[in-house]
Amino acid sequence: MAVSLRSRARLRHLVQSQQLSRQLLDEIFQRADEMRASPHRAAGRLQGRVMAALFYEPSTRTRLSFEAGMLRLGGQTMGTDNALAFSSAAKGETLEDTIRIVNGYADVIVLRHPAEGAAERAAAVSDVPIISAGDGRGQHPTQALLDVYTIKDEVGRLDGVKVAMVGDLANGRTVRSLAYLLAKYREVELTFVAPPQVAMRDDIKAHLDRHGVRWREVGDLDVVLPQVDVVYQTRIQKERFTDEESYRAVKGRYVIDLAAMRRLRPDAVVMHPLPRVDELDPEVDSDPRAAYFRQARNGMHIRMALLDMVLS
Ligand code: NCD
Numbered sequence: 001m002a003v004s005l006r007s008r009a010r011l012r013h014l015v016q017s018q019q020l021s022r023q024l025l026d027e028i029f030q031r032a033d034e035m036r037a038s039p040h041r042a043a044g045r046l047q048g049r050v051m052a053a054l055f056y057e058p059s060t061r062t063r064l065s066f067e068a069g070m071l072r073l074g075g076q077t078m079g080t081d082n083a084l085a086f087s088s089a090a091k092g093e094t095l096e097d098t099i100r101i102v103n104g105y106a107d108v109i110v111l112r113h114p115a116e117g118a119a120e121r122a123a124a125v126s127d128v129p130i131i132s133a134g135d136g137r138g139q140h141p142t143q144a145l146l147d148v149y150t151i152k153d154e155v156g157r158l159d160g161v162k163v164a165m166v167g168d169l170a171n172g173r174t175v176r177s178l179a180y181l182l183a184k185y186r187e188v189e190l191t192f193v194a195p196p197q198v199a200m201r202d203d204i205k206a207h208l209d210r211h212g213v214r215w216r217e218v219g220d221l222d223v224v225l226p227q228v229d230v231v232y233q234t235r236i237q238k239e240r241f242t243d244e245e246s247y248r249a250v251k252g253r254y255v256i257d258l259a260a261m262r263r264l265r266p267d268a269v270v271m272h273p274l275p276r277v278d279e280l281d282p283e284v285d286s287d288p289r290a291a292y293f294r295q296a297r298n299g300m301h302i303r304m305a306l307l308d309m310v311l312s
Contacts, residue, residue: 238277
């Protein structure tokens with residue numbers, strides 16, 4: 001990558017999860033712990049700072065947890081939702097020009113964009129930190145951060161953890177970023193459960209091979225459920241399909257419901273980046289192993305830690 005992602009030991013832009021070292025991860029998690037334990041102690045830390053949220057794709061959790069985090073730290077936020085239609089992108093302005101302009105207004109830019117590689121393009125022209133909030137089918141590094149933080153919290157360890165990633169592994173950016181981050185830990189085992197049309201892509205498999213991470217592909221979810229510490233379920237990414245028929249061919253194939261929960265170990269957890277459609281039955285919500293709402297809550301503390309780190 002041409003852009004400089006870190007200045008000295010500090011984190012500058014965050015566009016890919018593999019750029020985070022174990023040391024940086026520990027530091028972010030420790031700060032997130034502090035934010036979670038005593039949120040009011042952190043109030044005012046980013047007073048006078050401004051965050052711009054440029055969202056060219058829909059979002060609820062990512063957008064609002066970044067904003068809530070910034071506000072809780074005493075900073076201000078501004079931004080544009082539906083930026084493809086409502087920003088100057090609609091008039092034909094390039095992403096690069098938009099970023100250069102917003103550089104004059106904000107101290108940090110949180111960017112969600114439909115094009116894979118958009119965050120790197122933005123970082124290449126930006127003097128202020130770019131934090132990717134998802135680039136199409138590419139990556140979603142801050143989601144992976146909160147996911148790894150949640151696994152540590154729920155399972156109690158990261159080294160040696162066994163994770164099943166289920167659903168749309170080809171188009172889902174969260175599982176891609178999560179695979180990169182988990183590859184930083186020792187003796188992690190990844191199991192991919194996906195319809196063949198949306199199997200995990202080869203770039204991730206090659207990365208795991210290069211880093212000696214054990215992975216396998218299994219078609220039968222029932223076999224996998226009793227073997228893992230974490231089931232990471234994902235939505236079939238309807239918006240990435242070109243026609244309804246190919247979407248229908250893969251949707252509903254793997255569902256976490258009460259029957260699936262009976263197969264899961266008593267000390268295992270179910271995670272999901274959300275939003276869910278029909279792949280995660282709401283009946284599961286009351287099971288203490290359903291960790292997805294706790295996971296979403298962790299998102300704000302992780303993003304507070306990250307904003308604090310890149311801005312102070
Ligand atoms: C995900 C995303 O946007 O990539 N959601 C999120 O940020 N929590 C997953 C999805 O849309 O299915």
